[in-house]
Amino acid sequence: MNQKAWFSGAVVQLREYLRPWKLCSLAVGIVLLVLGSFYTPAPDWDIAISVIMALMTYLSAPWSLRVIIKRQWKNVPLMLFWVWASVDGCYALYWSYKDPQALAMMRDVNFPASLALYVCCGLIWYFQGSLKEMYNTIIGCEWVKIK
Numbered sequence: 001m002n003q004k005a006w007f008s009g010a011v012v013q014l015r016e017y018l019r020p021w022k023l024c025s026l027a028v029g030i031v032l033l034v035l036g037s038f039y040t041p042a043p044d045w046d047i048a049i050s051v052i053m054a055l056m057t058y059l060s061a062p063w064s065l066r067v068i069i070k071r072q073w074k075n076v077p078l079m080l081f082w083v084w085a086s087v088d089g090c091y092a093l094y095w096s097y098k099d100p101q102a103l104a105m106m107r108d109v110n111f112p113a114s115l116a117l118y119v120c121c122g123l124i125w126y127f128q129g130s131l132k133e134m135y136n137t138i139i140g141c142e143w144v145k146i147k
Helices: 003-017 020-039 047-069 073-098 100-125 131-140
Strands: none
Touching: 003 047, 020 047, 020 100, 047 073, 047 100, 073 100
16 A cells, blocks of 8 residues: 555544544543443443543544455454453553452453443444534435335
8 A cells, every 4th residue: 555545544544544424433432431430330331541542542443344345354353452452451441550369350341341332332433424424325225215
């Protein structure tokens, strides 16, 4: 890939990350995670890890899903790394320093929950376009029309 193609791809990705609807949904998600950290008695749920994992998911989940859907097999190893880093890697690193006992107690139950949220977020942020474009795409689909 030449530099010009790489740069134009990076600009498209930056535009997607800065879409207002995606940023608003990220903010709502972070607020819900932070509220969950206050009202859930889990010893491994705090504000910092909520923000870290949410941001890593925001940056990698749509791309990870795109790798699978578009069958970009050469990117699968990198995609698997980013899934692991977002779902478990940053969590394990954070808690190994903050409270290793909480990590030992909660890591095996955190992984499936975080992976499910990762996939859901990937589905939410997968669409490349504005909310209006998404609406028009959905309404334009034959399977949506009621006859």
